[in-house]
Amino acid sequence: MGRPPCCEKGGVKKGPWTPEEDLVLVSYVQDHGPGNWRAVPTNTGLMRCSKSCRLRWTNHLRPGIKCGNFSDQEEKLIIHLQALLGNRWAAIASYMPERTDNDIKNYWNTHLKKKFTRTGAAGAEARSGRWAAPRGQWERRLQTDIHTARQALREALSLDPAPLSTKPPEQLPQPTAPASQATSYASSAENIARLLEGWWSMHPGAAGKVSSGSRSSSVSVSVFSDDDGVISASNSGGTAAARTPEASIRMTKADGEGTAGPGPGPSFSMLESWLLDDAMGHGDTGLVTVPMGDPCDFF
DNA sequence: AAGACTACCAACCGCTATCCT
């Protein structure tokens, strides 16, 4: 059923987000939690469509997001998961809670895809369309159902964190595994620090002298959190490092992400055990030769 | 030094799934 794009109405701003807009969005989400995105533009006064707000939050402002280069482990995991799941970036991202689907997708398109097309051997099955080609909806549903079923089972049985795998739990990346509260909290501070760098570079008078670069600012921004869960930020790169009220954001530790994933680690399916065994290090370059048999073998 | 080219990534667009009335 067709419907007009959400951004069709006039007066909607497009293009890169400004640090001010980020601040508005972050503080709003901290107050109200993620979700109900259609209310965000009206409640915040942001001239952005709800979709854009959601995307900005999930891809850049959300707590727990890791920026920067992908590690070898992450790269291998992506390769492995892509071979297994195809271009289902959201599903892949669920195994890498610190990365966004957009991030993974970009990394795949810019780094890994060309690597594969060059080597020729890797991901042959994926490219052949056996797995990576657009899969039927039943498969998409199936993938979702596996996770849902496992989560439901775990909840029903109230499983303790001890996984069936022989690996220690901390080595097991898990689908939609939330970062620990502390980690998530710290990461959100990092995210805010990043956006504040930009803010300060655009408002040098707000807190002392800053020098700004294009993509990477030389400004060093510190973000503090006190016992009350209040995050405040200051730029320490300038000569007048100071906490600035206008840049101080209130965040409560209880807030976190509303879409927190499952709790303690789930038991690993055969599929996941296979997947992670290789991806987590004691596999080698044989990673890409996915031992993919008949899909029915997994179920 | 300047223009062309390439790489990267943020953001947008269109579609489907799901929710709600």
Add this chain to the structure above:
DNA sequence: CAGGATAGCGGTTGGTAGTCT
């Protein structure tokens, strides 16, 4: 149950910085 509204996903595009010629 039907149909509209919203959320989420994947593909694609556009802008910018870096590199090459």
